[in-house]
Amino acid sequence: MTPPPPSTGQPGPATRRTVLRALAALPASALALGAAPGLLTTATAAAPARGYATRYTVVPFLDSSDAGVSVYQSDDATDFRLIKAAAYTPPANRVRDASVLKHTDGRYYLTYTTHTWQDTSTTIGFARSTDLVNWTFLYDYTVPIMNLSRAWAPEWFVDGDGSVNVLVSCSTTADEWTFTPYRLKAADSALTSWSAPVALSGIGANHIDTFVVRAGSTYHAFTKNETTKYIEYATAAALTGPYTFRGTGDWAGWGGTREGPALVQLDNGAWRIFFDGYGDGSYYYSDSYDTFATWSAPAKLPAVSGTVRHFTVLKETVTGGPTLPTGVTRSFRSANYTTRYWQEQSALVNLPVVGSASTTAEKQAATFTIVAGLADSGGCSFRNAAGNYLRHYDFRARFDAHDGTSTFAADATFVLRAGASSGSVRLESYNYPGRYLRHYDYQLRVDAADGTDLFRQDSSFAAVTAWA
Incomplete structure (x- = not known):
């Protein structure tokens, strides 16, 4: 590494x-x-x-x-x-x-x-x-x-x-x-x-x-x-x-x-x-x-x-650390923009508004399976319906097929940290400590923490009932 x-x-x-x-x-x-x-x-x-x-x-x-x-x-x-x-x-x-x-x-x-x-x-x-x-x-x-x-x-x-x-x-x-x-x-x-x-x-x-x-x-x-x-x-x-x-x-x-x-x-x-x-x-x-x-x-x-x-x-x-269940499907809602969810769009992950009026395809693209971390079982990884994993690449969040390398496993593993609001979690990059999944301009990125309350809110997500 x-x-x-x-x-x-x-x-x-x-x-x-x-x-x-x-x-x-x-x-x-x-x-x-x-x-x-x-x-x-x-x-x-x-x-x-x-x-x-x-x-x-x-x-x-x-x-x-x-x-x-x-x-x-x-x-x-x-x-x-x-x-x-x-x-x-x-x-x-x-x-x-x-x-x-x-x-x-x-x-x-x-x-x-x-x-x-x-x-x-x-x-x-x-x-x-x-x-x-x-x-x-x-x-x-x-x-x-x-x-x-x-x-x-x-x-x-x-x-x-x-x-x-x-x-x-x-x-x-x-x-x-x-x-x-x-x-x-x-x-x-x-x-x-x-x-x-x-x-x-x-x-x-x-x-x-x-x-x-x-x-x-x-x-x-x-x-x-x-x-x-x-x-x-x-x-x-x-x-x-x-x-x-x-x-x-x-x-x-x-x-x-x-x-x-x-x-x-x-x-x-x-x-x-x-x-x-x-x-x-x-x-x-x-x-x-x-x-x-x-x-x-x-x-x-x-x-x-x-x-x-x-x-x-x-x-x-x-x-008293944060937990997420593994082996279950969930959708991930922004803690400070509560109508917006992770959604896969052309392999990248963005945060559009998802609701009851969204199409079936949109709801499926906002639904993911939580699994034990590929690089460390104490962490978490996230899989889509096609079997691809959420990972960071050039500090953007995207879904790719696992290529079997230790680098990919580390890129696709996130450590749970307490979120900024009740029921939320923050997801720290396993191999880039101090960087978190966060939304910026409604894109999911892996950015360095800057110590502000706004960053903590932007990097906090609630795992909720899956849309699909």
Whole structure:
């Protein structure tokens, strides 16, 4: 499977971006702002089972304030919606670069940076929640590194043996802007006691925002080179290294002045990286379908780009997901144009008005059989009376005969997401995540979500009693 192509006031508190600008006059050797983003174990790659849904949660601080963090959630890792603003405010100091974990006790834990960039910052903070919305402060932990100046952006990582770790970037008073990533390992299940810090061998100083994911037996690290300003890539056989760099410079095509990489595996098996384009004030994502060798062109994260700062992603499978019955015939009505339905017209799919006065042929052309997804049985595919399948081609929806290829199967598979109105569903492209079946000019297309309510409505359809 190949990666998708690209989709055709008053100043607030200082952010990492303003830090870089403030220090731009200093020599590169004096700079190393940042943090060590967290680590995630390999996620299960499959569409959620019927009646279940994927939920992605991020808990960022905002570009306008680091006094607290807000909670955003998404079912597709693209369209993030605000769940609660200012969900957590610590009793003292600040909260930046928060990482979220679901622990074995069923509760959620935050770890975060406790001070702004101007201040000495030798502690990392911890908070806990039962519902991701209401948080309780636990404690601030002093990272035991001699002559520590700053401990930034702690990130959770649960290893394959179940051990809970925090990665944190630290600098000393001898060079307060040159950071090195360290591992802290939990010494108790309550997450209150930690092992001595161990530096990640092979990555070295002057690398910041080191984020690691584990795929199989290999640890994959993504880290910002603070000299070149590129996010680079290294691998190791152990969490603490030694790491060997595999991609340096602009190896992935993301460009420079990027930081804060965070990765998550999507339902179709692709890996998605998020990063802060601090040079232009935007937040980006990019996908890899070949285990980090190549990446799609970076795209701005809709709705929240330019608003949120530095997050990692918690992926969960939750109950209450949308369902469609398989093996039955249905017609598909637009959720916001309730007289219009999918209808096959010369192989393409449009949304004309269909009603009781429509001809028998028109009603038959608006009737389809729902089947299990050709590429993933957790998704859905749609078949017409002739046995052809709904698929996207040049981002238009059409019906074609199955040619037996895996590409066709992926093109014809759609993942169920919650619709914008009761009883409706949204259908995300299986192999172009973030793109949905939606009507535009009364044509059914596969377009990239833009984060607007109108797009959500245009991409929502109700499966109703078949016209024929």
